[in-house]
Amino acid sequence: MSTPTASAPFGARRRLSAFFYRHRWLKLLALLIPPLSWIVVVYLAALVVLLATAFWQQDELSGQIIHTFTWDNVRTVKDDPTLHAVTRQTVQMAVLVTITDILLAFPLAYYMARVASRGVRALLFVGVLMPLWSSYLIKAYTWRLMTGDAGTINWALAKIDLGPLHIAFSTTAMWLAFTYIWLPYMVLPIYAALERIPGSLIEASSDLGGRSWRTLRSVIMPLALPGIAAGSIFTFSLTLGDYIMVDLVGGNKTDFLGSVIFRYQGIANDLPLAAAIALVPVIVITIYLLLVKRLGAFEAL
Amino acid sequence: MRVRLVLAAVLVSAMAVAAGCGSSSSSGNGGSGSNGSSGPSLPQSIGPLETSLNLIAWQGYTEPNVLKPFEKQTGCQVNVKYGQTSDEMYKLMQSGNYDGVSASGDASNRLIASGLVSPINPNLISDFGDITPQLQSPPHNTINGVHYGVSYQWGANILMYNKTVVSPAPDSWGVIFDGTSYKGKVDAYDSPIYIADAALYLKSAQPDLKITDPYELTQPQFDAAVNLLKKQHQQIGNYWSSFTAQIQDFTQGSIVIGPTWPYQLNTLKAAKVPVEAVLPKEGATGWADTWMEYSKAAHPNCMLKWMDYATTPEVQAKTAYTFGSAPANPKACAILDKQVKNYCADYHVTDPNYFDHISFWKTPLSECGDSRGNTCVPYTEWFQAWTDIKNS
């Protein structure tokens, strides 16, 4: 520690610092107000406006938004069986992708955190991070190429004399692509959670007679759960709102919530209806967040 | 507990905002309501040219061989935004950032009705008199004698197929409407306007529906078309909006049959992909595109100059050749027939009979325009039906 520069007798800085120490709540405010106002002004206010738009109307001919309250759009969304089907399809895929990513990520994260040597761990860590830097769009396009009838997957299968898979523009193709693209987002939080588990806990568990499977179940899993939950927030929500992969890899054959919202906003220019449809993913995600909060996900992000 | 309170607060405040803003102050979105008839007097000459021009165009309409000479001649630097569908182009026009658009018939009427495009003085277009008579004042860009743009190119939505896979060679749209043929390898155009193609097929295939105009459908006719498309959904591989994607699909063999534009056909043939196309016996939908000027264009003079330039035989020929479309100005034929033998004959450029048999894109309105009165299905319902079809 260097000599305090407060040789200037009780300088302004020290006075300020003492002031903040005594009035801790002021320090809190100073810390909290800038980020909070940014988030509230930029994000929250915008979100509230969007959600409010769901209760407004649009003039059919001119396309302008009339600010009179109506339940019409919400009612349309609530009653439309097609939108129910779309919601179901989207949530199903989101859940499926989340489960698959957990199954792929957990062993990898475990290996990285608890088994691999230092060098290998660093290598794997960089290895998991790198794909995040390649363009999402190009990865999506590549999966379109790979899942095509004359694509990479079928070419590879043909090399080992296995029949072609007709998965072009199918939900299977989308599932593969989604699982692939969000995988790093699942690995990182689980890795962080596992890495934090002190070795002493594991030792204690085996001291108490627990074999490795029991240790895994009773000690490691509960501690890793927040990480898994945190990762699942990413995979679930990213899949729920996606419309680009649905287009490029899925061929826009069926709709996801994102596609419908995008279409109604972008093409029909019916912002109120699009906003009403947007309420659905907001509600779904909020329920999901409340569920995973209990699992401690927020602390493990 | 607290969390739930916060969420409730957010939702309630959202509703309060919605309810509270009772004034009908509208968030601006393009021009005001319809008008179009007697307006301010039209400019009698093109004023001093600005330095740039922002266009929305179908890809292929503004290739460098067309843009560069224009920029050199006039000094107007052109920026082009490609639109994939008429719906997208309409939306782009509403943003107010563009001076003009090459609008197809299903966007042009909407643009006119919402006041987004301004009338033009045909005297400012030097070759206006040379344009094919049917395209000088067509209903999709001329209302009550007032011109809202100048016709550019036109063409039909033809059926393209892979010669080596699709056999026998199709002559009817029926093969992509039966729900089973070439399952998973059929594509269709990703826009609600495609419902008209189904209706056009039903005009011949189910004459008791008495469909006359595929864009003016009564409810039972509309429902029949939608059901046909729901059946088609079972054969669909994908719905294309980017024709680059369609070109890739046919090249890779993921798609073997589907509606297309001559541009894709020409590109694939040039790449030696074994495709062929046909105008099926039931007829076809088509597009007739008009250059239209945004009513609040920042560069109106460059836009008018562009419209003038685009109607000249040289430019008409270049674009027609690139795109595989029929030029609105038949004087381009002298050039085109030299490049490709019988181009104009093959594309029926001056054949009014052929022209009349194409059902050009136009906006479906509830006003049927005939004795049926106000009973037709408007475009907003086409839009909703499109989502239903995709998720059937």
Added chain:
Amino acid sequence: MEPRPVRIGLRIFSFGVMAFLYIPLVVIVMASFNASRIPTWPIKDYTLHWWSLALHDQTARTALENSFKVGLAATAVALVLGSAAAFALSRFRFFGKNSLSLLLVLPLALPGIITGLSLLSVIEYLSLTPSLVTVAIGHSTFCIVVVFNNAVARLRRSSSSFEEASMDLGADGWQTFRFITLPNLATALVAGGLLAFALSFDEIVVTNFTAGAQQTLPLWIYNQFRLPNTAQEVNAVAVFVIALTAIPVYLAQRLMRESGGIGGRG
């Protein structure tokens, strides 16, 4: 210690997953040399055409620069605001803390299309001109959250007793911050900042809604797909970006290894 077969099984599985992660990237690299204008497989002819096109492409270079500018701006804002919020939430107790942590998760948890739509409504309502600034503002919302998460995780694990001790020994608030708190937080900030930059760099959805005439790299790629003759150029650009990012990622990883693991990553 796990039994040997389990460890071997894990090793095989892990490298299998890594292979899964990298095969598409290999395809992208190979595709960047594909002579065909249309993506095909397998690749019959190779060419350097796309690379030369990409290197000379001014629009691509501008888009890349724009992406950097936006990413740096958003990350800078995020570092300041995110760590401030992290301090507030980990070192103080106050009313509404729980709700605040929910609020701070939303920008990441709600799908991009909703964030994008919301911001677009505001832009239109206020008649703002969309530009790189609006894009950066949009990105900063989720970047703040990423940095916040990393910082708060680290702060939660380090007790405030160090800071108190420092002040007991005569340092003022600033000195404590500079010599005790900041080094402790540094790796968490690096990790958070890197992740935030990565998210901003590759972001397409929110960017689509908030951008004006200038393009970031994802927007450039999105548009490039529509041009049948030069669409394949994107592969070369993508590979270039991946290669470029290997350096900072490697450096960051070294930095974190020295400070004992990526613990701060939360």
